[in-house]
Amino acid sequence: MRTLGGQLPLALAVTLALGAGAARAQDLSASYEGAPVRFGQGEAHTVVRTDADGKPVSIGIVFSESALAGLPAGDKDMAPAYQLAMPSSGPQTVVDHVVINWEGHGHPPPGVYDVPHFDFHFYLVSPALRQQVAFGNEGESGDPRQQPPAALLPAGYVVPPGTAVPQMGVHAVNPAAPEFQQQPFTATFIYGYHNQQQTFVEPMVALSFLQSKPSFSAAVARPASYGKAGVYPASYSVTYDAAKLRYEVALQDLR
Template sequence: MAGATALATLGAGSALAEGKAAVYDGKPVKIGQGTAHTVVRTGADGAVSAIGVVFTESMLDGLPVAAPGTSPHFPYVLSMPTKGPKSVIDHVVIDWESVGHPPPQVYDVPHFDFHFYVVSREEVSKVRFNGPDDSAAPEQQPPAELMPAGYILPPGTAVPRMGVHAINPAAPEFQKQPFTATFIYGYYKKRLTFVEPMASLEFLKSKPSFSAPVPRPAKYSKSGAYPSRYRVSYDDAKKVYEVMLEELR
């Protein structure tokens, strides 16, 4: 699976079956000097066991840099596999934050936001705000059962064509530790619209083998299987990275 040619072949939606277990791949998208694509994996029972993004090592090279006065934010839309079982995820957007984003001293380093949307692209295009602080407005605050315990939705996290971002203030990056990887929940008008692993460029280049539990809310706005764990890892044999939502239930 080294190189874009092999990924393009894999990305055609092929399934590698072993019994009932299978892997379904979405169409590769060029990012940097490499490619990224979505993946849905099923277990021996045929049920979806993991949802994620796989990208080549070369994706981290040749990333765009914003010209003076232009946006340092670069989004890349990834479609879900056309074959195989459907999951709760409608599409994925990899956002390359070339200079990071607020809050300062936390996420203001080059990093990737992996937005796994549970709503359609059309719905995302209709997300509107008057300003970043709209995330604190009552009409944006989701009911308690849709928020994981310990998460908060502070002002300053409303982003048009995206949503408002709920953070975990107990996460290491809010305890004066360097930001490596974290997990965010996103909402719009009180509904859950995305789940979001984040990872810094520096952390990815360290070729990590990282996994952590995902705090879960009591309920979800859309029925389906959601992650209890997420993983950010590098496969040295295949020379690819994986950002996966796992232990779905």
């Protein structure tokens, strides 16, 4: 093709420019879903949602309304657990896998979390490493060797004695949360550690709150730093979709 002065013909140059602009404007927003797992009388799966640039903006657990029915009564010392894999495609996140723990009898402290609820654990470590987490007793969370460095603990959070759970870790709670101020427990956000390393983040949600079919979101207190490189939530949500008859508990506003 002959050109004038070594330049592309004007019409071709305009076409190429428009094509490049269209490519840049391509919308890469999508939802990537993990394999479903039987949960109650329904199913649950993970989901990662991306923005127009293809970057992850939320990591969630989606489960059918029927999942709240037919849950096992269970022994109060043995909470039924449901392990969910992350999506096999889409962007990688800091979350390795998810475990839903059904606490049909609640757990300590009394008057706070002793109501039926779910622990939605988003683990930063592999199942093999998680299963190696062991303690002599639940009081070991008060041991200095299990207290995380200040930089990994959000302001106001504490790791009290009595929160060391095998195959989980120690649990950091916010004493200023409403449930510690004599208000009914609805939903809260917890951080987990083992051997002074971050191992999970955990929205914890009361069954009664889910049954109210909420549209809830709240800011997440963030530590100064994280032990695993990646983006972490600045908020979380608990929502009910009346059209699809399902719930979603999600880590949102990843940054």
